[in-house]
Amino acid sequence: MNTFAIVTDSSCDLPESLAREIDLTVLPLAFVMNGREYYNYLDEREILLHDFYEALRVGQPCTTSAVNVDAFVSAMEPLLKQGRDVLCIAFSSGLSNTYNAAALAVEELAQKYPERKIYAVDSLCASLGQGLLIYLAAQERSKGKPIEEVRDWVEKEKYHLCHWFTVEDLQFLKRGGRVSAATALVGTMLSIKPVMHMDNAGHLINISKARGRKASLRALVDRMEQLAIQPEEQTVFISHGDSLEDAQFVANEVQSRLGVQKPITINYVGPVIGAHSGPGTIALFFLGKER
Template sequence: MADYVIVTDSSCDLPSELAKELELVVLPLSFHLNGKEYHNYLDEREMPIGEFYRRIRAGEPCTTSAVNVDAYKSAMEPLLQQGVDILDIAFSSGLSATYSSAKIACEELAEKYPGRKVFAVDTLAASLGQGLLIYLAVQMKRAGKSIEEVRGWVEENKLRLCHWFTVDDLNHLKRGGRISGATALFGTMLNIKPVLHVDDEGHLIPMGKVRGRRASLDALADHMEQSADDPASQTVFISHGDCREDAEYLAGEIKRRMGVKNFVIGNVGPVIGTHSGPGTMALFFLGSKR
């Protein structure tokens, strides 16, 4: 076994096969749909993502829960007992208590196993933004970088990880308190689509608005064109809320404009999808700043 493993949580939204290929340990967050609890495993073993979005569209109520300290300790302790160090790369503290749980678990386990290294990093990222940081961290690990070097790189570069989002249904943002009821009502009537990003504190904030779905997708590409570092050399990540065709359109537009060749396209999972809704489109890349 490797001298250290990378641990994360399911809000990273990485496709299941990619997470397996990257040799990650992934802890599931939970969601409560219509009063029943499900675990958000990346392989969708408890609920297919299509069913989740069908039920959300039908108006079933849903809430989410963070990974708790005990779950982290249960997953990490057997690794430490085998003599393996741990780097946890966690969901934004600005959106979830998951990083707080990870940090507490790491501190307690580091005290119990003084010969081992147990680190937690707050990505200040969400969905495939978190996934992209993890993907890049694994590439560094495979290139022979130490756990300290990878941890340091993630800390130093996480605020270069650009997140740009749009949503199709404003009512989900209204329920989450991101916009007012009046804004949702009039925005829906006028076909207004918000453009949002994740800021340096890891919060999802509105940055603008456009009229029409296609214009909102083009706005995401516009932001990348304005701020990406050497985009043609990057692997760009795109996540979508049950709207694969729109994700393919966005990828095509980015390829046409900026010569990007490599993409990872995946679903916005239930943890983010509960709050952003079907039709969410999110774009992730490295830039000069968020």
């Protein structure tokens, strides 16, 4: 058993097998579709992610619900009862109240278990960016580093965790207030795709535009070319909104252009983020000189 537990929420979008491999405790976040509440378990036990995106494609509305502090308490308390310390790395406060709920839960549990070390970190990350930060933190833990050192490593390295992504359908960003109705209309008519990233405050920022799908996908790799630290040695993650072929195209570009040697992890963008970014979203995650 690891010396301390790492806890997160399902916006990390890690493959269930990988989360299990690194001994990760994952709190499933909730969303509502067609009047029914679902929990986003990494193993897709309540809804297959392909089916989720098919529902979005035919116009099914999806809303995400607030995170309950008690849910974090319920996830962390059994670990504390086992005598383990807990490091919770949560979904960006720039996009969700998830971190705030985690921090309140940690405050409550710290009073109840004063002998244990319990910390909450705002990842300022989302999707497999959050997943990559957690995966790398687990590698630091595996080196035998104490919980405080791993916490401090996460606090520092989160500002180097690059998130670059594009979307296929601007209407989803329009509904979420990320682009204006006029931008969405013109962009759709001219096949203009946004190239976006997550800034140091954990907010999604529109950086540039590309004409056509393939150009937007290559633009993500261009950004990695500009920013990545020792790209040939990088661990790279890619997430997609039910668009595996395009994710594999980006992976191939990353390997051929930047000489990345390690296998690239590809997985779905989960429902909590996918509801706002839509089918066809492609996101590329790596460590860089800056975000």
